[in-house]
Amino acid sequence: MRVLAKELKNAAERGEKNIELSGWIHRIRELGAVNFIVLRDRSGLVQLVLDKKYDVPPLESVITVRGDAALNEKTPGGAELRVSSLECLSRAAADMPFQVNADVTRTGIEAVLDQRALSLRNPAIQAIFKTQATIIEAFSAYLREQSFTEIKTSKLVSGGTEGGTNLFEVEYFDRKVYLAQSPQCYKQTLVASGLERVFEVAPAYRAEKHDTPRHLNEYVSLDLEMAFIESEKELIELEKGILARIFEEIARKNSGELELWKKNGASVPEPSAVFTAPVISYEEAVKIANEESAKKKGVRIFDINPDAERYVCEWALREKGIDLVFINEFPRRHRPFYTYPLDAALTMSFDAIFRGIEITSGGRRQHDYAAQLEVLPRFGIKPEGMEDYLSIFKYGCPPHGGFAIGLERLTAKIFGLSNVKEASLFPRDRKRVTP
Numbered sequence: 222m223r224v225l226a227k228e229l230k231n232a233a234e235r236g237e238k239n240i241e242l243s244g245w246i247h248r249i250r251e252l253g254a255v256n257f258i259v260l261r262d263r264s265g266l267v268q269l270v271l272d273k274k275y276d277v278p279p280l281e282s283v284i285t286v287r288g289d290a291a292l293n294e295k296t297p298g299g300a301e302l303r304v305s306s307l308e309c310l311s312r313a314a315a316d317m318p319f320q321v322n323a324d325v326t327r328t329g330i331e332a333v334l335d336q337r338a339l340s341l342r343n344p345a346i347q348a349i350f351k352t353q354a355t356i357i358e359a360f361s362a363y364l365r366e367q368s369f370t371e372i373k374t375s376k377l378v379s380g381g382t383e384g385g386t387n388l389f390e391v392e393y394f395d396r397k398v399y400l401a402q403s404p405q406c407y408k409q410t411l412v413a414s415g416l417e418r419v420f421e422v423a424p425a426y427r428a429e430k431h432d433t434p435r436h437l438n439e440y441v442s443l444d445l446e447m448a449f450i451e452s453e454k455e456l457i458e459l460e461k462g463i464l465a466r467i468f469e470e471i472a473r474k475n476s477g478e479l480e481l482w483k484k485n486g487a488s489v490p491e492p493s494a495v496f497t498a499p500v501i502s503y504e505e506a507v508k509i510a511n512e513e514s515a516k517k518k519g520v521r522i523f524d525i526n527p528d529a530e531r532y533v534c535e536w537a538l539r540e541k542g543i544d545l546v547f548i549n550e551f552p553r554r555h556r557p558f559y560t561y562p563l564d565a566a567l568t569m570s571f572d573a574i575f576r577g578i579e580i581t582s583g584g585r586r587q588h589d590y591a592a593q594l595e596v597l598p599r600f601g602i603k604p605e606g607m608e609d610y611l612s613i614f615k616y617g618c619p620p621h622g623g624f625a626i627g628l629e630r631l632t633a634k635i636f637g638l639s640n641v642k643e644a645s646l647f648p649r650d651r652k653r654v655t656p
């Protein structure tokens with residue numbers, strides 16, 4: 222019978238005979254008369270005992286072995302296979318440019334990304350992406366339960382959605398279009414269409430020129446938008462529910478994955494603690510950041526910059542027991558054209574800051590046609606070309622709002638990764654477009 226590495230112990234306990242395992246050769250230990258292979262498959266690692274002479278192919282070769290299982294507490298998984306036949310399905314070349322079985326938590330990011338096809342074989346690196354899949358699954362399941370409809374919108378657009386100039390141009394037949402910076406206009410259009418509650422998990426593109434540990438040129442955005450809200454406070458409550466579910470599911474399914482990055486501090490907060498995360502205004506956040514900075518003899522903080530994000534999280538962890546903070550009521554000048562005003566100066570908007578980095582932006586949106594038209598020129602935006610988007614307000618649109626969580630930033634913070642690129646399977650940055 223064919224089993225996975227993690228099922229071998231059960232098979233051994235049941236006394237199963239002639240068991241078959243397939244996978245990659247992760248490690249070889251030659252001790253003379255008896256040799257050992259550590260085999261890797263999608264479920265984990267398992268020890269193979271070779272007490273006859275076999276032609277063992279090089280590391281990373283793909284093999285199928287058969288034999289009888291025996292319990293052995295000293296091996297990964299608590300059982301080993303006494304091999305009686307070994308078949309090589311694919312022989313690996315011996316000049317491996319990346320040591321797949323190394324402790325990658327200590328390997329430099331450049332080597333890990335330059336050799337992505339091989340580094341993705343490493344169990345600790347796979348752990349990041351197995352857990353990332355749990356984030357997407359929990360986000361989607363939570364929203365489906367609240368009657369959100371999943372949408373997929375085009376990534377080829379005729380203009381910017383977030384302001385700024387960080388747009389990638391694409392040749393589209395005889396004209397130029399752009400890669401979408403976010404699904405912002407589409408998710409609002411679908412709310413107005415009557416779906417009321419929508420979510421999308423999809424790539425977003427930002428032509429940011431700077432190489433920073435927090436920016437990707439292509440990232441995955443966990444987006445949602447919902448009708449009939451009064452303020453960003455309802456969105457903050459929704460995000461708390463989502464994050465609590467994500468952390469709960471990771472604790473349930475991915476404790477083994479977190480364990481591999483334990484020395485980096487990989488962990489999820491206690492799900493119930495998420496509901497106690499403080500909500501502070503932009504003004505309070507700047508004040509707190511300045512107080513924290515002063516204690517450390519740091520520089521004066523004028524804005525919620527990366528230093529301020531770190532400071533407010535340190536404050537929240539110390540004072541409230543969780544390094545998650547929601548900052549709302551951002552000044553108008555800091556928010557995009559679609560944001561709903563709170564008063565002349567402030568907006569019904571928020572950011573979520575987790576372990577020192579912004580993971581979410583969102584807020585209530587302007588849904589009044591005349592008010593939206595009036596605001597556009599102040600952002601240097603011409604209504605021409607935006608007719609479809611503006612028509613949603615002209616022809617009946619409920620009050621609404623939404624937010625987007627950056628998947629790689631959230632993943633990086635859970636694993637204690639210092640660069641968001643490590644949480645992207647095939648990261649795109651200024652110089653990297655392969656693999």
Ligand code: AMO
Pocket residue numbers: 383402403404405427429435436437438439440442445579580581582583584623624625626627628629630641
């Ligand atoms: P914003 O531009 O703040 O808002 O993006 C939302 C979240 O997406 C992530 N993010 C990024 N992650 C990695 N690299 C980048 N270059 C990058 N840019 C953004 C961050 C950020 O918090 N339309 C609004 C959202 C909304 O209001 O619904 C928007 O896109 O985690």
